[in-house]
Amino acid sequence: MKTFILSLLLFCSSIAALCAENWPGLRGPTGQGVSTETDMPIEWNQTKSVRWKVALPDAGKSTSIVWGDRVFVTQASERKLWPPQKPKDFTKGVSSGGAAVRGLVVRAAR
DSSP states (O other): OHHHHHHHHHHHHHHHHHOSSOBOSTTOTTSSSOOOOOSOOSOOOSSTTOOOOOOOSSOBOSOOEEETTEEEEEEEEOSOOBOOOOOGGGTTSOOOOOOBOOEEEEEEEO
């Protein structure tokens, strides 16, 4: 899974280096999944057609966003976001729930 995510990031980043238009979501600026750019690479692997790459600490969770000279990705994170807390009125009764341990991290690279 991590190899797929890294490959997807590398693919998107290689496109970002070639494209003049921003790619704001899964299906691009027009929402149709079609780019008007020309001379795009038709083959790539771990080294071919890769301009740069960045190691990511967690698995990706969505499509990459290309904006200007940056590529944005989101990742799930297992870090603790905040500790569980109980309201003062409920210290001997109902709990307000457990700790939030999953969050969404947005990372940008250029």
